[in-house]
Amino acid sequence: MxxxxxxxxxxxxxxxxxxxxxxxxxxxxxxxxxxxxxxxxxxxxxDLTRVAELRDWAPDRGRIRLGAAVTYSRVIDELATALPGLAMAARTIGSPQIRNRGTVGGNLGAASPAGDSHPPLLAADAVVEVASAARGVREVPVAQFYTGVKTNALAPDELIAAVLVAPPRGPQQFCKIGTRNAMVIAVSAFGFALHPDRRAVGTGIGSAAPTPRRAEAAAEFLAGELDAAGLWESRGELPDGLAREFGHRVRAAAAPIDDVRGSAAYRLHSLSVMARRAATWAWNDYRRAA
Amino acid sequence: MTSAVPNSAGASETTASRGRVGDSPLRPDGLLKVTGAFAYASDLSRDDMLWGATLRSPHPHARIVAIDTAPALAVPGVHAVLTAADVPGENAVGLEHLDQPALAEGVVRYQGEAVALVAAEHPETARRAAARIVVEYEELPAVTDPRRALEPGAALVHPARRDAGGNLVREVRMRRGDPAPTAPVVVALDFEVGMQDQAFLGPESGLAVPGADGGVDLHVATQWLHVDQRQVCHVLGLPPGKVRLHLAGVGGAFGGREDLSMHAHACLLALRTGRPVKMSYSREESFFGHVHRHPAWLRYEFGAERDGTLVYARADILFDGGAYASSTGAVVGNGGSLGLGPYRIPNVHVDARGVYTNNPPCGAMRGFGCVQAAFAHEALMDELADAVGVDPVEIRARNGMREGDTNITGQVIDSAAPVAELIRIVRDMPLPPGSPPEPDLRELPGGVGNTTHGEGVVRGIGYAVTYKNVGFSEGYDDYSTARVRLEVSAGEPVATVHTAAAEVGQGLITVEQQIARTELGVERVVVQQADTTVGSAGSTSASRQTYVTGGAVKAACEAVRDTVLARAAGMLQRAAADLRLDGDKIVDVSGEVLTGVADVLGDEAVEETLEWRHRPTAPLDEETGAGDAHVQFAFSAHRAVVDVDVELGLVKVVALDTAQDVGRAVNPDAVLGQIQGGSAQGMGLALMEEVVVTDGRVRNPSFTDYLIPTILDTPPMRIEVLEYADPHAPYGVRGVGEPPTISSGPAVAAAIRAATGKALRRVPVRPEHITGA
Structure with a gap:
């Protein structure tokens, strides 16, 4: 080799x-x-560890540009405010040693449906910056980046340069189920973001479909209900049952399998609970922020 | 009494300096291990060594039609490729029955069975070459459901046993009292225990070095050098003098190193190539390279008076032994004779069976047949408590054994049996505080997974008690050998202790030093590396080494002391009984210095080698199970406090507190270490540890998916150690290592049941068992 x-x-x-x-x-x-x-x-x-520019992050035209080789530890330590959902996900990854080595770019390259970075990147509408010597730079919306089980949208001559994420305009949450309390691969995971600036909701589902994916219909439903009730402006309490219904719709967006880590039925059930709780926490944070 | 509470440390420092029995001197391997400098068997190295690799069966049951080794031999750097045809001795190994080939011959009986070996210059070359061996298999119907293994017409795992039990490895029957008892209160349940792995951190490793005499020296991580030697000799067709075993650094064992793994394989390759051969399994291979804990199916029924006093117990216990017997017979013996727990039960009907299947072979693991049973009898004891309206502590105290009781085999418990005291001690320990309003995520079920901020979280408390036999049972000639020498070096008396007992991480070397210091009054004690140039010490298992090898070292030290003091008595014209060894001096009973040890010994060494036996045990009666089958019983109790997210089925163990009678704590720090580790291992089985096997195939042979508790899963433990000396044991010791592994899991399961209201009749408890999804 x-x-x-x-x-x-x-x-x-x-x-x-x-x-x-x-x-x-x-x-x-x-x-x-x-x-x-x-x-x-x-x-x-x-080996990309000698390429210094991959290890940097910086604000870039209104977005955070996160170099592909920035480790999870640095995301946790340096970006908890700028990329809250991703930082929450980074905290759940492996052990301290793994977080000191593992990178968001690597997670995207592997494109595993169980990768912990994906749900928060989906929820935050991240964009993957890829490059090739022949064609230069192109930006791929993260939702289009995952093309199948452990495959991604990179052309054979392309590398991941960075991830571009807009700073949060509202609260974000990330939840992950594992069968122990640390150092575990996700049985199921859910990323959530409120985008009050555009009255939208972001979602990301992990470990419950062939690829990481959004729960688009659930997100539109929740955003629409919030809009219809004037809640984006009033920041009132969530109506009874709304978060629960959102959870059910998130569950409907998943297509999990049974495997040694968990049953498909449990993955669906846990997604609906995580989605309900995450939406509730995020909404309460939004209300408190007023 | 020794006790530990969370965050207490250094309690033993004041006594550590003397390093005698009852102190906690620092262990010689401690610093090396925490700094990563300790040499484990996987660190063995020789400049001229080759690397061995093993080709394993992909099928749970198949006929081997043909093996073509030529493509592997053609790989540059390959020195040898061996199959069953190359075994010079008898191709049969096994702890209880020689029913397992060293290399598969004609048939494979489980996925992962060793079929062929390769020796090559580089480990990767060896692995690649092994992959090039062409084995033509014809798959056979596999027996993968042990509940059907004894049905008429079931395929036979060992057809030669057609008229010798078929797929039955062993059956034990316990019959006591009224054969048809009745009781006003009857409770019953079915329970299932998944397959746990020992999950030792140091994978199977060793180095075989061919000798000029045609023999071989094998350096290996193991639990019992002499039982390995016997089997390796058998395979090689060599006498014991030509197969010399040396203990290499052991990274945990827990029963998983009682059977052979790479031992005979490395020797075969070394003798064929004339070069040292190292074999070291990967983590994945390790899951196929050792036996696991038997999965079990248990059906229990208790009959009781209306106050909860037990009238009778019935149990039907089935252990899946997998493809080869290993120690299944003894596990069945334990499950049958101890499987109703530490309770007074006048009428008993137990059937325990172990069967062959084409699943992974199962054998010894810490707790040995009692772990599985304890989940059932403790769950049923809680059912009984509920049925009669008594709390879980009192039902156990009421029915718990006491000294002088007879157990279900009719054996009198002739030392402490403090069941009621132990369970009340854990009940009376302070409970952990409830969750604060805004708890740290790490304190909640799900941890940093951020799945709850308190929603759905319910606290539960559960209790369990157990008792476990210490040492080998059922008439086994269980002994240990110790050689002790006392000499003067640079003016200072030095004791040298040599045994074949395996230090597997438990701290036996320190214990041997403490005993020699205590008996010989010396400060300096050298413990020689364990090897087969001294007689057998028996296995480092069954919680027995401090008792049995400790007993042997004590006896050998006493013999040395007697010789030295007799010589001194002659020189001093005093009675030997009036003399004592004290450091480099010989003193009288008042402590007055009479002469120096150097003056008595001069340049001579005094050396004694002794075999030491605990009192004999008896077999179980074939029909009734009656018999004084066990040497000693060790008792422990646990209280678990858990927080369960009942909506997601995630569990956080908040506290896991225990009380245990250890007879005498030879090394109190080591006792606490054993109890902490054992408790965590038992908790692991309750919560997450399972080798998942589907149709005879292991689905999770890695630490990615075979989960063991991390520090965030393991709570602080309050530990209270009772020291009711056993008058039959050296220093009064009682085995320590296994009981905590037995009572912790059932306590955790009980706590989850208390929090969720779910019956939970299977462990590990998975989230979907709690949520029903």
């Missing part, structure tokens, strides 16, 4: 173009496990 170790972003893109089968690696928390278990034998590893 070849080991490519570019030190600049341009070199990294050139290497990827020259060897499209090269598997990018930063923290190695996923890639090295796959290799150790002999599940993947890529012709080359493309």
């Amino acid at each position: 070849e080991f490519l170790a570019p030190t600049t972003w341009a070199d990294a893109l050139a290497a990827k173009a020259a060897c499209p089968g090269a598997l990018p690696v930063t923290g190695g928390t996923d890639v090295l496990v796959e290799i150790n278990f002999d599940r993947r034998r890529p012709p080359a590893l493309l």
